[in-house]
Amino acid sequence: MQVRLDLRQRLDGADRHEATIPRAGVRPWSYAGSTRRSDDSRRRSRDAGTVSLQTSDVPGARSAVLAPAVRAVGLTKLHGTGDTAVRALDAVDVGFAAGRFTAIMGPSGSGKSTLVHCLAGLDTATSGRVLLGDTDLTALNDTELTLLRRDRLGFVFQAFNLLPTLDAEANVLLPLKLAGRRVDRRWFAEVVDVLGIGDRLRHRPSELSGGQQQRVAVARALINRPEVIFADEPTGNLDSRSGGEVLAILRTSVRELGRTVVMVTHDPVAASSADRVVMLADGHVAGEIADPTPDAVIDGLRRLGG
Numbered sequence: 049m050q051v052r053l054d055l056r057q058r059l060d061g062a063d064r065h066e067a068t069i070p071r072a073g074v075r076p077w078s079y080a081g082s083t084r085r086s087d088d089s090r091r092r093s094r095d096a097g098t099v100s101l102q103t104s105d106v107p108g109a110r111s112a113v114l115a116p117a118v119r120a121v122g123l124t125k126l127h128g129t130g131d132t133a134v135r136a137l138d139a140v141d142v143g144f145a146a147g148r149f150t151a152i153m154g155p156s157g158s159g160k161s162t163l164v165h166c167l168a169g170l171d172t173a174t175s176g177r178v179l180l181g182d183t184d185l186t187a188l189n190d191t192e193l194t195l196l197r198r199d200r201l202g203f204v205f206q207a208f209n210l211l212p213t214l215d216a217e218a219n220v221l222l223p224l225k226l227a228g229r230r231v232d233r234r235w236f237a238e239v240v241d242v243l244g245i246g247d248r249l250r251h252r253p254s255e256l257s258g259g260q261q262q263r264v265a266v267a268r269a270l271i272n273r274p275e276v277i278f279a280d281e282p283t284g285n286l287d288s289r290s291g292g293e294v295l296a297i298l299r300t301s302v303r304e305l306g307r308t309v310v311m312v313t314h315d316p317v318a319a320s321s322a323d324r325v326v327m328l329a330d331g332h333v334a335g336e337i338a339d340p341t342p343d344a345v346i347d348g349l350r351r352l353g354g
């Protein structure tokens with residue numbers, strides 16, 4: 049417990065900083081959450097829901113107070129060239145606040161994966177910028193992007209992507225090994241404790257349930273203390289109970305470990321675990337939901353025809 053308190057203090061001091069977000073994006077519609085939610089949840093909503101999307105066309109829109117960990121500025125992405133090119137993202141402006149859990153939703157083909165891949169430096173922008181903190185990813189070469197992904201980002205995929213020949217501990221520590229970095233045993237113990245995989249560290253992936261494998265994958269994503277964790281359909285291969293556990297862990301990563309999570313999902317229940325839902329449609333940000341409930345998310349998708 050002492051470890052966790054120390055950690056939080058460190059995160060509060062070092063990882064979080066106050067700033068004003070430039071005006072960006074539009075919010076054609078938005079929701080407040082249900083009144084059934086707890087005080088804590090409402091507090092999260094107040095803190096999180098108004099953070100990163102600013103209404104450039106709504107008079108009196110407030111400035112946000114938390115800096116985005118990552119943001120897209122005028123981000124456009126064309127897949128292919130010439131007559132067959134597909135405009136997957138069209139001048140998208142959106143920010144994802146540090147220390148918050150954001151879900152990205154939208155109809156199939158709306159650009160969710162393309163957005164996350166560009167934000168994570170896995171795909172290049174056609175025009176516009178992607179900023180991780182102060183670093184412009186669009187100005188980096190392939191080697192620099194590889195190092196940035198290794199050192200500053202974490203990833204959780206639908207297919208857990210664990211190495212089958214390594215046990216759980218070796219999988220978790222792999223990013224540090226690849227980077228030639230020393231293992232911070234205190235942080236490792238903290239992550240293992242929060243994720244509840246302490247008694248599974250000597251098991252190989254084939255000896256773990258899907259939910260346990262995804263916990264190991266989340267631990268691997270956390271081990272570098274990444275600035276942002278990108279999760280692409282992290283519950284897509286899990287039954288609802290295991291999926292719920294993984295979502296709870298992602299929430300814990302944000303609330304107790306101070307991380308920033310950006311998650312693509314098709315599941316309104318999964319999205320309702322987040323502090324905020326950003327809705328995409330046809331390569332645009334079509335709206336957002338603060339303090340989302342499954343019903344509000346379903347309604348939002350219905351409005352978008354998703």
Ligand SMILES: Nc1ncnc2c1ncn2[C@@H]1O[C@H](COP(=O)(O)OP(=O)(O)OP(=O)(O)O)[C@@H](O)[C@H]1O
Nearest residue numbers: 127128134136154155156157158159160161162163
């Ligand atoms: N490599 C590619 N080449 C050509 N078109 C692509 C490519 N990748 C994506 N697209 C197109 O770009 C658009 C956005 O795709 P994207 O995968 O980002 O959407 P999505 O919202 O993640 O969809 P889904 O929910 O079905 O996964 C779609 O029209 C898609 O067909």
